[in-house]
Amino acid sequence: MFLQILFIILYIVAILSLIYGLWMIVPFFYRLPWVPTAKDRARRALKMVDLKPNELLYDLGAGDGRILFMAAKEFGARAIGIEASPLQYAFTWLRIFFKGRHPFGHRQAQIQVRHENFFQTDLSDADVIFAYLTPKLTIRFQDDLAKKLKPGARVIAVAFDFPDWKPSDFDERYLLFTYDMPPQKGGMAAYLAEKEDF
Numbered sequence: 001m002f003l004q005i006l007f008i009i010l011y012i013v014a015i016l017s018l019i020y021g022l023w024m025i026v027p028f029f030y031r032l033p034w035v036p037t038a039k040d041r042a043r044r045a046l047k048m049v050d051l052k053p054n055e056l057l058y059d060l061g062a063g064d065g066r067i068l069f070m071a072a073k074e075f076g077a078r079a080i081g082i083e084a085s086p087l088q089y090a091f092t093w094l095r096i097f098f099k100g101r102h103p104f105g106h107r108q109a110q111i112q113v114r115h116e117n118f119f120q121t122d123l124s125d126a127d128v129i130f131a132y133l134t135p136k137l138t139i140r141f142q143d144d145l146a147k148k149l150k151p152g153a154r155v156i157a158v159a160f161d162f163p164d165w166k167p168s169d170f171d172e173r174y175l176l177f178t179y180d181m182p183p184q185k186g187g188m189a190a191y192l193a194e195k196e197d198f
């Protein structure tokens, strides 16, 4: 009896370790590790771009879906998460399902998640983009992103800026950068040069 219980516990621990391992490892294949944005940081970002009710936000790499839920619950926005890793995608899908928010992606759904590579996503209807990328990915994506987004769309960059674009706002404490589309050239240098202190 004791051995049976031990075997079951070891089995559960092995399965959980495997899930945890895949959760952490798969995003590395896309060269973008899973690092969730802290809630106060995300809230500050969504306030900086003045996210409004019914506007459409895309989270590029939705992770556990926290940005989508915050955008919908606290700002009344619609939110679409793009996620390439199957585990993060399944987790967010289930989260949406159990909150009864129609994860099947029908047109009226307030929150959706798509199993997709964000480089291939049509973002032409986005009002706000939430991008927690790496320095290499911001460089690689910036020209393409500028072409994909409609004029008036806003972009939030967490931790790493889009180097060629001049931010419309910058939060030093949370390391957040926002941009209005089409982007102005000049990067952070142009933004800082405009500030009185510099």
Ligand SMILES: C[S@@+](CC[C@H](N)C(=O)[O-])C[C@H]1O[C@@H](n2cnc3c(N)ncnc32)[C@H](O)[C@@H]1O
Binding pocket: 026, 027, 030, 031, 032, 033, 034, 035, 036, 037, 059, 060, 061, 062, 063, 064, 066, 067, 082, 083, 084, 085, 088, 116, 117, 118, 119, 132, 133
């Ligand atoms: C830094 S985490 C950000 C998670 C979430 N946006 C947040 O701020 O809490 C990046 C996420 O993007 C996903 N990801 C990485 N490359 C991707 C790609 N090319 N397309 C879609 N998702 C991707 C990873 O699996 C991971 O869940």
